[in-house]
Amino acid sequence: GQIIGGREAAPHSRPYMAYLRVRRDEKWIRCSGFLVKPTVVLTAAHCQGEIITVVLGAHNVSQWEPSQQVIPVQRQIPHPQYNDTPKNNDIMILQLQGEAHHNKYVDFIKLPPAKQRVRPYTKCSVAGWGRTGPEKKQMSDTLWEADMAVMEDADCPRNQDGPYPYYDSTTMMCVGDPDEGSSSFKGDSGGPLVCGKKAQGIVSWGPEDGTPPAVYTRVTAFIPWIQETMKDLQP
Incomplete structure (x- = not known):
């Protein structure tokens, strides 16, 4: 998915947003997710990959920002009944390798x-x-x-x-x-x-x-x- 007909968000106005760098089949793709606990991000199951890195506290993902926290994903837990063709049960829990540091740029939803x-x-x-x-x-x-x-x-x-x-x-x-x-x-x-x-x-x-x-x-x-x-x- 992408945003069509929207506007640029005010920087850090959505501190729960997670930017996902997903490595799949020798390519990097991007997804989003959202922080629900210090070590847990929720996302879509179709965002699975060999490696996922989560960036919290980001606004511009093309550059380093002091607000960013970059945390590798330790475990990807897609819903056991996820099915790629009808995209049913399209939900996945990501367990982070370390805890997110809670501040004004990084918060839970x-x-x-x-x-x-x-x-x-x-x-x-x-x-x-x-x-x-x-x-x-x-x-x-x-x-x-x-x-x-x-x-x-x-x-x-x-x-x-x-x-x-x-x-x-x-x-x-x-x-x-x-x-x-x-x-x-x-x-x-x-x-x-x-x-x-x-x-x-x-x-x-x-x-x-x-x-x-x-x-x-x-x-x-x-x-x-x-x-x-x-x-x-x-x-």
Whole structure:
């Protein structure tokens, strides 16, 4: 995912954002994630790689900033039922090798209670370092953000011939008003959909041309798994 129709975020206004450098098949790709505990970042399962390095406290990822904390990932724990083709259960826990140092540039975001559902037409926001337009091949070096409305599940109709062939309303959210044109896109994968200061969604997949709505992982469906898995993490 990337941010289309958004704006550059005020530097360090989203201190929970994590920039992920992912090494996969001899290439480096980028994803986003978000800090939920001193040693835990949540992201999308499709951001797996041979090596992942997390950068916290970043605004411009093309340069070194004194606010940045660079921490290698010790363990990648994708959801056990993650499936790449329908992109279902697209969520992953990253255990960091060291603790994030909490300050004004690096902070946690709260998770919602299990089973809570965001009402359609609720205004939320998303951010990432992805592409800023369907025709723009270049990724953004600075953090971009956009406001998004949560849509009805029916706005992402599950139809084998349409853009949402695998939509599953129990584990996914339909986000982004086509009339407003903002959307996440390539490079934003794994970033949080923030509704009322809580991470309700994770950038997952969407139409190839970047037109909204896009599909997000529904965080509340995975709260029991997240809590159980975090309990078992050994330092």
